[in-house]
Amino acid sequence: MVQILEFEREIFALETQIHDLVSMSHMYDSVGDITHEIAKLKKKLRRMKYEVYSNLKGWDKTLVARHPDRPYTLDYLNLIFEDFFELHGDRHGGYGPSIVAGLAKFDGRSVMVVGHQKGRETKEKIRRNFGMSQPAGYRKALRLMRMAEKFNIPVITFIDTPGAYPGVDAEEKGQSEAIATNMFSIIQLKIPIICVVIGEGGSGGALAIGIGDHIMMFEHSVYSVISPEGCASILWGDKGKTSQAADALCITANDLLKFKVIDEIIREPLGGAHRNHKQAAIRLKKSLRKNLDRLTQVPLGELTQLREKKFREMGKVIEEGT
Amino acid sequence: MSWIDKIKAGIGGKKTAKDEDLWAECKKCKEQIYIAELEINLKVCPHCDYHFRLETRQRIHQLIDQESFEEHDQNLTASDPLKFRDTKKYKDRIKSSAKKGLSSDAVITGSGTIEGLPIELCVFDFSFMGGSMGSVVGEKITRAIERAMENKSALIIASSSGGARMQEGIFSLMQMAKTSSALSKLSEQKIPYISILTDPTMGGVSASFSMLGDIILAEPGALIGFAGPRVIEQTIKQKLPDGFQTAEFLLDHGLIDNVVHRKDLKSTLAQLLKMLKNNPTEESEEPTLTKPPELLGA
Ligand SMILES: [Zn+2]
Numbered sequence: 001m002v003q004i005l006e007f008e009r010e011i012f013a014l015e016t017q018i019h020d021l022v023s024m025s026h027m028y029d030s031v032g033d034i035t036h037e038i039a040k041l042k043k044k045l046r047r048m049k050y051e052v053y054s055n056l057k058g059w060d061k062t063l064v065a066r067h068p069d070r071p072y073t074l075d076y077l078n079l080i081f082e083d084f085f086e087l088h089g090d091r092h093g094g095y096g097p098s099i100v101a102g103l104a105k106f107d108g109r110s111v112m113v114v115g116h117q118k119g120r121e122t123k124e125k126i127r128r129n130f131g132m133s134q135p136a137g138y139r140k141a142l143r144l145m146r147m148a149e150k151f152n153i154p155v156i157t158f159i160d161t162p163g164a165y166p167g168v169d170a171e172e173k174g175q176s177e178a179i180a181t182n183m184f185s186i187i188q189l190k191i192p193i194i195c196v197v198i199g200e201g202g203s204g205g206a207l208a209i210g211i212g213d214h215i216m217m218f219e220h221s222v223y224s225v226i227s228p229e230g231c232a233s234i235l236w237g238d239k240g241k242t243s244q245a246a247d248a249l250c251i252t253a254n255d256l257l258k259f260k261v262i263d264e265i266i267r268e269p270l271g272g273a274h275r276n277h278k279q280a281a282i283r284l285k286k287s288l289r290k291n292l293d294r295l296t297q298v299p300l301g302e303l304t305q306l307r308e309k310k311f312r313e314m315g316k317v318i319e320e321g322t
Numbered sequence: 323m324s325w326i327d328k329i330k331a332g333i334g335g336k337k338t339a340k341d342e343d344l345w346a347e348c349k350k351c352k353e354q355i356y357i358a359e360l361e362i363n364l365k366v367c368p369h370c371d372y373h374f375r376l377e378t379r380q381r382i383h384q385l386i387d388q389e390s391f392e393e394h395d396q397n398l399t400a401s402d403p404l405k406f407r408d409t410k411k412y413k414d415r416i417k418s419s420a421k422k423g424l425s426s427d428a429v430i431t432g433s434g435t436i437e438g439l440p441i442e443l444c445v446f447d448f449s450f451m452g453g454s455m456g457s458v459v460g461e462k463i464t465r466a467i468e469r470a471m472e473n474k475s476a477l478i479i480a481s482s483s484g485g486a487r488m489q490e491g492i493f494s495l496m497q498m499a500k501t502s503s504a505l506s507k508l509s510e511q512k513i514p515y516i517s518i519l520t521d522p523t524m525g526g527v528s529a530s531f532s533m534l535g536d537i538i539l540a541e542p543g544a545l546i547g548f549a550g551p552r553v554i555e556q557t558i559k560q561k562l563p564d565g566f567q568t569a570e571f572l573l574d575h576g577l578i579d580n581v582v583h584r585k586d587l588k589s590t591l592a593q594l595l596k597m598l599k600n601n602p603t604e605e606s607e608e609p610t611l612t613k614p615p616e617l618l619g620a
Pocket residue numbers: 348349350351352353367368369370371372
């Protein structure tokens with residue numbers, strides 16, 4: 001079952017129309033030559049997709065970012081990496097299924113891939129806890145990133161989480177400490193780190209694997225301090241104000257690039273990454289290759305200095321009369 | 323009968339309008355407390371030790387040597403980078419908070435001494451938009467950390483915050499990264515950082531510098547956690563256990579070093595700071611100081 005988003009309805013209707021015409025022309029000679037008509041409709045479709053998708057606002061993008069068909073970390077691992085070998089556990093009694101991590105080959109070189117993982121089927125969704133990690137997931141991520149540093153293996157992280165898991169056990173095991181310690185430690189790792197927001201960049205749970213040298217976002221992904229729903233219910237006292245909240249929070253890739261919080265936007269195939277995994281993966285691969293090539297040339301001491309500087313400069317204040 | 327009870331008996335339980343300014347009800351044991359006594363007692367209930375929230379200036383006054391405080395970066399104010407507006411404009415929220423309080427944002431930072439030892443101190447102001455962390459808070463804390471490195475003085479942060487300041491969107495989130503990154507450098511330089519968690523320390527503040535202290539202390543009963551209790555209840559659809567996310571709960575789960583009564587906080591800090599710098603490292607160029615034993619320990 002394909003899930004159709006509200007703003008995709010017209011696109012789907014036209015797609016169905018084209019599809020029907022094509023099959024009709026194959027089935028009945030009596031239809032005559034309608035190639036020209038079909039071509040015209042296809043052009044219209046492209047244009048419609050372009051118009052709709054280049055004007056998505058924060059809340060629309062949130063829905064695209066959460067689309068169940070959107071490629072997840074394991075999808076990208078299948079599409080553009082080779083020989084992925086998953087590594088498990090935080091070595092302190094925790095498994096951390098909401099984050100997958102392991103060694104893989106990219107363009108012939110070894111990399112450490114760490115990414116949030118959501119599930120598609122109900123059982124898998126529950127096993128992955130909807131991509132909301134327990135402290136163990138973040139600790140596993142840090143353990144493996146430290147190992148990557150030890151063996152001079154660049155790190156690539158994929159961010160796709162509604163947020164860190166808010167639960168009793170998560171609190172008991174130190175959710176705050178896990179997130180804080182990751183930022184504190186990753187900032188110093190002497191190895192290139194590339195972070196890619198592939199879907200939802202949900203607050204502290206995203207930032208826990210979001211410290212790096214080059215931060216990218218897919219065009220229709222979002223990155224925010226709080227979900228539009230959470231913000232709407234706290235600040236507006238009305239869960240229905242998600243759209244206003246999403247706009248006010250400035251959570252799109254364009255916003256974040258403008259704010260210099262991210263460094264690059266990866267364009268998505270027309271109609272969103274969920275409509276064409278392969279095309280999205282190819283574009284991701286191109287960006288990863290370019291930036292890995294660049295970052296592996298930077299001396300490691302300089303790399304961490306630049307990383308510190310990058311995060312040091314984040315924030316906007318008014319400083320009066322100095 | 324204590325003097326407070328005598329006063330109470332004298333009034334005979336009947337209160338006039340004016341009494342409301344003289345008496346406060348303890349949130350925990352519901353006893354009436356004479357406000358003057360509450361103030362002398364550092365805003366701790368004399369009946370049950372419930373720790374009321376302390377006003378920022380009082381906290382500073384209580385923690386460091388008299389008149390040793392020199393405030394920094396008071397001139398930093400919020401810039402409203404998103405032009406944020408919910409039911410109210412962010413700019414107006416800032417203005418009204420700044421008007422009623424003493425600070426220009428949710429943290430006051432400065433240099434001072436504790437029993438003569440130089441420190442950089444950051445104290446949160448919960449009355450300023452729930453102590454939330456936006457760019458100003460992140461910047462002031464980062465500068466305090468940098469000052470600690472420059473002056474080789476210890477860092478102390480007393481947190482009290484609901485978390486990140488939503489009205490600054492992604493910028494508020496990035497303050498977590500900025501402050502944690504600065505602390506990483508401080509740690510490399512082996513400068514002590516003691517984090518004090520006071521009621522409440524939640525969200526992005528708890529999930530960054532607050533949990534990164536070399537030593538983490540908390541006041542009794544303080545609410546400390548990543549997710550708010552209501553959010554957790556809605557997620558797991560269960561009632562939360564008694565005492566969940568209190569300082570004592572965190573201590574039981576190995577997440578903090580100790581729970582310290584407010585009256586002992588200053589002496590504890592002094593004792594710990596002295597012990598942390600007692601043994602000079604090999605690389606240290608400073609001459610070895612041998613202190614008389616009465617100066618060690620509290
Ligand atoms: Zn009491």
